[in-house]
Amino acid sequence: MTSKRPMLRRLAAGAAVAVGALLLSACAGADSSSPGESTSPAGDLGELTVQLSWILNEEWSGELIADSEGYYADAGLAGVQLVPGPSSGVPELLSGTADLSLTDALSVGAAVANEGAPLKVIGATFQKNPFTIASLTDGADITTPQDMIGKKIGVQDSNRAVFDAFLAANDIDPAEVEIVPVQYDPAPLTTGEVDGLIAFVTSQSVTIELQGLEVTDLLFADNGLPFVGHVVTATDETIAADRDALKAFLTAEIRGWTDAVADPSTGAQLAVQEYGSDLGLDLESSTASATAQAELLVVSEETAKNGLFTISDDLQEQTLASLATAGYELSAADLFDLSLLDEVYAENPDLVAYQQ
Incomplete structure (x- = not known):
């Protein structure tokens, strides 16, 4: 299946309108602190270091919003450090220099299958790989x-x-x-x-x-290779030792991405003007990209029913089949632990309705 991108063309054409709106709004949480570090009062659950697979651009709209709006602090975390890539995140997880990574399922699956890496996917930002x-x-x-x-x-x-x-x-x-x-x-x-x-x-x-x-x-x-993207990944040890902190992170992530879906221009503005201000990002391009990302990758029938970051049984099987095609044979239990996300939604059922 191919796409001649008529929708994205319309998004690009409309980006200038969104840019105008951006100039009228200031980021409520922006201050002089360095990106990725919360200035809110310290929480009870400590700090987390999150390794990103790519630079601090609009790909991380939900994370930038969660940090800027204080959602991580609201969830009880003392701070979240967003470490830009490029990186698969696997070395940082295994060395202990990162508590979480946001990366691709292929990198994680390869490490689990080839090295016996004690890693688990606990959620996925993208319902389909980009x-x-x-x-x-x-x-x-x-x-x-x-x-x-x-x-x-x-x-x-x-x-x-x-x-x-x-x-x-x-x-x-x-x-x-x-x-x-x-x-x-x-x-x-x-x-x-x-x-x-x-x-x-x-x-x-x-x-x-x-x-x-x-x-x-x-x-x-x-075209034969469906798998989830920007998967939230942690080691088995971190899941066991810091379960509440990881659940707090997922809670804040859901809130951040709820905002990013509702208004993609917000994440683009944060990327261009604050978090990635030294990268030479273009606001029009970032706004169009953030909009396409929200509509094409983040939401699906599954998320509408069960909430953001969820991975249906069918999508788990599709991911595992794609990994098998690449030579990595795994079971769902080898790769996924969605129990934390289940608990988050059970404890916060209002988070499911991100569309409202």
Whole structure:
């Protein structure tokens, strides 16, 4: 299944309106403290260090809002340190330098399967993974996995494993595709250096469209490789020793992402003007990306029924099947522990209704 992105085009066109609204509102929780550190009175549950898989941009809208609005402190945490990536988060968890990571299910599954890493996914921000093969509609226009055969595909080093899994899921020999090493900038696609590019449907693809170019997206999730994304992951030891702190974190996360879904422009503003102010982010692009992210990845029929961060039995099985395609055989009990999230919603049933 491919997408010619008409909705995202409308989102991009409407971003200027959202930007105007942003300029009229100030971030209620902003102050001179460094991003990721709460200035609220210390809570009873201590501090948590969270390793992010990517830079402090709008991808972390819910976390930025939770920090800025004091939701972590309200939940009883003395502070939450958001550590920017890029990183899979696995080394930091296993070394004890991070209590939690927000990363991709493939990295976690590989560590559990290959190394016996004592890690568990306790929730997922994204109901579907954001990976896509982006191509120019007026160029290669890659609409099926088989269209990649004989084409130049730009692949970042950190995404080689997920690309190999995508090829395997579609019975394509890596030798049939010319893999071109690239970074995260979409320029190689727009300049014709590559025919397709591994991208996030809510990031690089949006950036290209804002340049006035139409993008065809070949979504991994719709073409043999569905798995949850931005999974909240902790070690078995942390789950056992700091269960209440992790539940507090999930509670604050749900509140933060509830706000991010209701008004994606808020997270974009925080990323551009405060948390990622040294990254040269563009407010129009960040707003369009945050909006697409909220609508395409964060919400689903499952979240509407059971709340944000939940992972249905079916989606767990899809994730495990995708991991098996990549060579990582696991059971649900090996990878998931959703009991904390179940307890959070049982104790705070009002959090389920994030749409109200």
